[in-house]
Amino acid sequence: MAATRGDFSVWLEAQQGSTETALHAGRRGVALFNRSASDTVSLSGKDTLRFCNGMFSNNIRALKPGQSNQNVMLDAKGRILGQLEVWCVGDQTLWVTLENVPSTTFMEHYDRFIIADDVEMEDLSERWIQLSLQGPAARFLLEKLGWSAPEAGFVEVGAIRIAQRRRSRAGGYDLLLPVEEAEAVTTALISAGAILAGADAQEILRVEAGIARWPLDMGERALVHEMRMVPDYCSFEKGCYIGQEVINRIDVMGQVQKKLWGLELEDPTGELPAVGSEVLLGEDVVGSTTSAVAEPGRVRVLAVLRKAVWKPGLELRVGPAARVATVRDLPFPEDGAA
DSSP: OOOSHHHHHHHHHTTOOOHHHHHHHHHHSOEEEEOTTSOEEEEESTTHHHHHHTTBSSOOTTOOTTOEEEEEEEOTTSOEEEEEEEEEEETTEEEEEEESOOHHHHHHHHHTTOSSOOOEEEEOTTTEEEEEEESTTHHHHHHHTTOOOOSSSEEEETTEEEEEEOSSSSOEEEEEEEHHHHHHHHHHHHHTTOEEEOHHHHHHHHHHHTOOOTTTTTTTTOOTTTTTOHHHHOOSSSOOOTTHHHHHHHHHHOOOOEEEEEEEESOOOSOOOOTTOEEEETTEEEEEEEEEEEETTEEEEEEEEEGGGOOTTOEEEETTTTEEEEEEOSSOOOTTOO
């Protein structure tokens, strides 16, 4: 049995199969994502919900035990500093699962805002593991094991917390569980039909779904509207929070001049475009690339593009080699769709 998070990650990597098999599972069955590197932090105390409501982008004060929502960390100018999921595990206790944000960074950032507030933070990262089941059969697999599959919020199955979460086109469920149970739970999921997806397969499934990832797709100045994150990550009925003025003004005025779009390269051979590669229309720079993934016969890229080229089917050029690319709306069209 894996005794630590690191032990579990090493054990899990040894179970991985081919990228092709994992992609088929994520699109037609169930893929199991290893998210054991993601950190978890607990916030507790009588002021916790009020405090977090003023820090994060979604409505935290309205959460009841068993409910959860997605949020972004923002600066005063509304720029994204990180992504997170908030789980309300008690009347005065929230757990936060972080997306590529170290727990130390999160805790240091928000500790400076805790002055006279009754809020205590605790790093749970070495004691709790995150996994994710993604694919059209994810719900069926949970039910096959006799576990509940929530429509909203999260459910508890023994010590396991399960929440609906879209990390692929088909979507699925995140699982939060104690590290000492991780190996046994993973074995049960694989025995029930889940296929373990490595990092490459996870990225391909994410990119084709058009899901932005911090910090790769966001840089240092990105706004939620530009990343197509508003419906899932923001509340406009919660009152004041850091960055709220900018976010609300953009939402009311609707004046976003750049946004995340997809590009499909005409020639799928050669190296992937580097992050930050220029995207051109003629001689004009109209954007830059963020994520890029390849599978046989296809290269898909996420790029932040200026409004003038938000036209599916438009041909642009990418990078120093001026590779031909076609603009695609997000999520990318499924195979056979226009």
